[in-house]
Amino acid sequence: MEVEAKFTVQGELGLHARPAGRFVTLAGRFECEISVAREDDEEWVSGRSVLSILSLAAARGTTLRLRADGTDAEEAVAALGALIGALDEPTP
Numbered sequence: 022m023e024v025e026a027k028f029t030v031q032g033e034l035g036l037h038a039r040p041a042g043r044f045v046t047l048a049g050r051f052e053c054e055i056s057v058a059r060e061d062d063e064e065w066v067s068g069r070s071v072l073s074i075l076s077l078a079a080a081r082g083t084t085l086r087l088r089a090d091g092t093d094a095e096e097a098v099a100a101l102g103a104l105i106g107a108l109d110e111p112t113p
Contacts, residue, residue: 024094027060028102029084036079036105041071047104053091055101060084068101 030036036044048055048068055068059077065088066073079085085105089097 022092022094023088023090024098025086025088026098026102027084027086028105030079030081031106033081035081035083036074036077036085038071038075040104041074044074044101044104045069045071047100048097051089051091051093051097051100053089053094053097055097056088058086058088060086 032040045068056065057068057074057077058065059079060083066076068074068087068089077083077085087098087101087105089095089101091097
């Protein structure tokens with residue numbers, strides 16, 4: 022099953038190193054393949070690579086497209102999208 026959704030980066034500093042690390046850690050908990058792209062770009066990067074996520078240069082207000090393909094794709098997109106919307110919140 023393939024699932025795709027758009028999310029806007031909410032964190033004041035954008036998707037910088039620490040939240041990119043949190044994103045990759047969370048992505049690693051799912052079995053599905055996870056890809057990310059800027060809304061205005063057709064180049065997809067791996068959701069399991071910090072360097073790939075950082076290459077998106079996703080500042081606050083950037084809309085990202087998340088795509089997951091696999092058995093837990095829906096759950097992965099929901100969880101990763103929630104993380105993107107909560108980047109300013111402290112890690113529990």
